[in-house]
Amino acid sequence: xxxxxxxxxxxxxxxxxxxxxxxxxxxxxxxxxxxxxxxxxxxxxxxxxxxxxxxxxxxxxxxxxxxxxxxxxxxxxxxxxxxxxxxxxxxxxxxxxxxxxxxxxxxxxxxxxxxxxxxxxxxxxxxxxxxxxxxxxxxxxxxxxxxxxxxxxxxxxxxxxxxxxxxxxxxxxxxxxxxxxxxxxxxxxxxxxxxxxxxxxxxxxxxxxxxxxxxxxxxxxxxxxxxxxxxxxxxxxxxxxxxxxxxxxxxxxxxxxxxxxxxxxxxxxxxxxxxxxxxxxxxxxxxxxxxxxxxxxxxxxxxxxxxxxxxxxxxxxxxxxxxxxxxxxxxxxxxxxxxxxxxxxxxxxxxxxxxxxxxxxxxxxxxxxxxxxxxxxxxxxxxxxxxxxxxxxxxxxxxxxxxxxxxxxxxxxxxxxxxxxxxxxxxxxxxxxxxxxxxxxxxxxxxxxxxxxxxxxxxxxxxxxxxxxxxxxxxxxxxx
Amino acid sequence: xxxxxxxxxxxxxxxxxxxxxxxxxxxxxxxxxxxxxxxxxxxxxxxxxxxxxxxxxxxxxxxxxxxxxxxxxxxxxxxxxxxxxxxxxxxxxxxxxxxxxxxxxxxxxxxxxxxxxxxxxxxxxxxxxxxxxxxxxxxxxxxxxxxxxxxxxxxxxxxxxxxxxxxxxxxxxxxxxxxxxxxxxxxxxxxxxxxxxxxxxxxxxxxxxxxxxxxxxxxxxxxxxxxxxxxxxxxxxxxxxxxxxxxxxxxxxxxxxxxxxxxxx
Numbered sequence: 001x002x003x004x005x006x007x008x009x010x011x012x013x014x015x016x017x018x019x020x021x022x023x024x025x026x027x028x029x030x031x032x033x034x035x036x037x038x039x040x041x042x043x044x045x046x047x048x049x050x051x052x053x054x055x056x057x058x059x060x061x062x063x064x065x066x067x068x069x070x071x072x073x074x075x076x077x078x079x080x081x082x083x084x085x086x087x088x089x090x091x092x093x094x095x096x097x098x099x100x101x102x103x104x105x106x107x108x109x110x111x112x113x114x115x116x117x118x119x120x121x122x123x124x125x126x127x128x129x130x131x132x133x134x135x136x137x138x139x140x141x142x143x144x145x146x147x148x149x150x151x152x153x154x155x156x157x158x159x160x161x162x163x164x165x166x167x168x169x170x171x172x173x174x175x176x177x178x179x180x181x182x183x184x185x186x187x188x189x190x191x192x193x194x195x196x197x198x199x200x201x202x203x204x205x206x207x208x209x210x211x212x213x214x215x216x217x218x219x220x221x222x223x224x225x226x227x228x229x230x231x232x233x234x235x236x237x238x239x240x241x242x243x244x245x246x247x248x249x250x251x252x253x254x255x256x257x258x259x260x261x262x263x264x265x266x267x268x269x270x271x272x273x274x275x276x277x278x279x280x281x282x283x284x285x286x287x288x289x290x291x292x293x294x295x296x297x298x299x300x301x302x303x304x305x306x307x308x309x310x311x312x313x314x315x316x317x318x319x320x321x322x323x324x325x326x327x328x329x330x331x332x333x334x335x336x337x338x339x340x341x342x343x344x345x346x347x348x349x350x351x352x353x354x355x356x357x358x359x360x361x362x363x364x365x366x367x368x369x370x371x372x373x374x375x376x377x378x379x380x381x382x383x384x385x386x387x388x389x390x391x392x393x394x395x396x397x398x399x400x401x402x403x404x405x406x407x408x409x410x411x412x413x414x415x416x417x418x419x420x421x422x423x424x425x426x427x428x429x430x431x432x433x434x435x436x437x438x439x440x441x442x443x444x445x446x447x448x449x450x451x452x453x454x455x456x457x458x459x460x461x462x463x464x465x466x467x468x469x470x471x472x473x474x475x476x477x478x479x480x
Numbered sequence: 481x482x483x484x485x486x487x488x489x490x491x492x493x494x495x496x497x498x499x500x501x502x503x504x505x506x507x508x509x510x511x512x513x514x515x516x517x518x519x520x521x522x523x524x525x526x527x528x529x530x531x532x533x534x535x536x537x538x539x540x541x542x543x544x545x546x547x548x549x550x551x552x553x554x555x556x557x558x559x560x561x562x563x564x565x566x567x568x569x570x571x572x573x574x575x576x577x578x579x580x581x582x583x584x585x586x587x588x589x590x591x592x593x594x595x596x597x598x599x600x601x602x603x604x605x606x607x608x609x610x611x612x613x614x615x616x617x618x619x620x621x622x623x624x625x626x627x628x629x630x631x632x633x634x635x636x637x638x639x640x641x642x643x644x645x646x647x648x649x650x651x652x653x654x655x656x657x658x659x660x661x662x663x664x665x666x667x668x669x670x671x672x673x674x675x676x677x678x679x680x681x682x683x684x685x686x687x688x689x690x691x692x693x694x695x696x697x698x699x700x701x702x703x704x705x706x707x708x709x710x711x712x713x714x715x716x717x718x719x720x721x722x723x724x725x726x727x728x729x730x731x732x733x734x735x736x737x738x739x740x741x742x743x744x745x
Binding site: 051138 | 523537559562566571583587629713723
């Protein structure tokens with residue numbers, strides 16, 4: 001306790017503020033300096049002084065104190081203290097954090113790399129490797145970053161790493177752009193195999209948006225992750241130039257609402273990252289307005305292939321996210337049915353005006369929402385043929401299952417000629433083949449992978465005409 | 481002799497972090513601890529355990545006493561569990577508002593803002609307005625080597641820029657000072673002996689739990705809700721708990737490694 005009191009008493013409470021404006025002219029970047037006190041600093045190219053947190057750190061870089069320049073206190077105070085302390089010279093020693101049992105080698109730019117086995121430590125640092133370990137106090141761990149572990153001798157070459165670290169200034173610099181690995185300029189005489197360059201950790205920003213095409217009224221999630229050897233100070237998420245969220249961490253996620261009546265064809269979302277050493281990094285995503293409304297409205301036709309005497313039919317369904325004003329169904333580009341009741345579904349059945357064999361009729365639907373925006377569905381064709389294709393529907397027993405569960409898929413078909421066979425399909429593979437017109441049910445699974453399973457079905461009529469059903473997805477989710 | 485002097489000064493700076501001891505050094509160890517607790521092992525250093533699963537170091541006792549008046553809340557945990565949890569990339573900094581600080585060899589006096597931001601106080605009058613006539617007694621010295629724990633922000637121009645009492649009230653906990661997201665909790669996977677650390681975690685419904693493997697052996701987390709892939713060193717696995725209840729889990733190859741997630745409203 002006495003010792004500490006003494007230490008703090010040493011540091012006088014100086015008057016507030018006005019730092020001496022005199023520039024320290026006698027020192028040049030790269031110098032070692034000290035004032036009247038005992039602490040030695042490295043004077044960096046940034047014009048600031050950097051602390052050696054302890055003697056051991058100093059000794060990895062210099063054999064003695066012969067080059068330390070003493071300068072007056074006023075000059076020392078005129079040089080700002082930089083928060084980045086000097087760290088161990090790469091390759092020289094092994095280090096251990098007081099309360100972490102792992103032994104680390106020091107790579108370039110203060111990267112600690114776990115030496116995973118004793119055998120590796122012996123081959124890298126010799127049989128007396130355990131005499132080359134220094135303890136780093138927990139409080140100074142923040143001066144380092146943790147890199148990937150060393151798993152083989154090819155991962156790390158102490159002498160090459162040490163030789164490449166020529167001065168503190170370079171080692172302290174954080175690589176700003178992903179540097180292409182270069183082989184060390186000084187070949188190591190002891191190693192006969194080419195040395196693998198040490199991967200240096202570099203700055204990296206990942207930025208994604210939950211959708212890259214949007215429709216007015218959508219809520220888009222912006223997601224950014226960043227890494228930098230100096231650490232991440234903050235991430236700011238911008239949408240259309242407006243700040244949406246600020247996070248003081250290495251990952252940031254925020255929602256933004258796309259204006260309903262936006263006239264813009266595209267918006268720019270941006271993640272701006274400030275690293276702890278004041279670097280600015282950014283990444284942008286340009287989002288374009290969706291030209292189709294396929295996620296908002298779908299159209300299904302009764303049968304994709306019909307005979308001239310049959311009725312054609314179509315059903316349009318609107319997603320729950322749309323406030324419906326009216327739905328229109330188009331065949332051959334003309335409105336054949338308009339539903340202005342505000343319902344989410346609109347149905348049409350009629351004889352086609354042009355029902356020549358071989359003619360193809362595109363069917364689509366549009367929905368106009370309550371504020372006048374129009375979304376258009378994908379187009380499906382109805383073909384007129386001498387014989388009609390069976391109408392096939394694929395129905396899963398459940399839309400959603402948990403991992404490890406099975407699900408029944410039923411395929412049913414109808415045709416005016418009569419059905420001869422029905423197949424339950426997945427990825428072009430027949431899961432079950434049923435003869436006759438009765439619905440065909442297959443038990444599938446158990447499904448253990450999280451995601452979607454897509455099922456389809458097909459049927460042949462007595463004329464041997466093939467009909468296929470719209471494929472349907474069953475989502476597999478983790479058990480709650 | 482210059483060299484020996486430097487040696488002693490540097491050695492002193494190093495021991496500072498370790499030099500303050502809680503009163504009850506021989507307390508029984510407990511494995512009932514979690515995010516937000518003050519923890520220590522058999523050594524003297526006290527850490528703040530955050531929801532991100534990292535240990536935050538108090539660089540010296542002065543920093544500790546800006547947050548807590550004594551060591552009564554410190555839990556002593558097994559050394560193996562302590563060392564399983566990684567150290568954070570930054571240390572605990574002064575509680576905002578409590579004290580002004582200066583760096584040993586820098587004449588500037590700073591107030592401390594949320595997140596360890598130092599803001600220069602430009603004049604004595606301003607310091608007096610903020611901290612009263614005895615403002616000189618409200619300044620602590622930070623050793624040069626711990627300046628790295630702080631970032632320098634914009635200077636204070638007028639008294640309205642910074643109200644010590646308000647800043648202190650707005651930052652009641654280290655979690656808030658560090659802007660921790662308490663809906664995300666990280667559990668560290670250690671050796672077979674140390675298991676999942678902390679072994680029991682209580683979270684609010686809808687929170688995300690992340691498991692990080694800090695051991696050289698690949699690990700697989702198996703719970704009633706599903707299981708992770710095989711996690712390599714530094715590999716992570718996430719699960720969102722949306723239902724209230726108590727969920728046990730274990731490691732696939734070593735059922736002795738067990739943990740519990742308690743989900744509350």
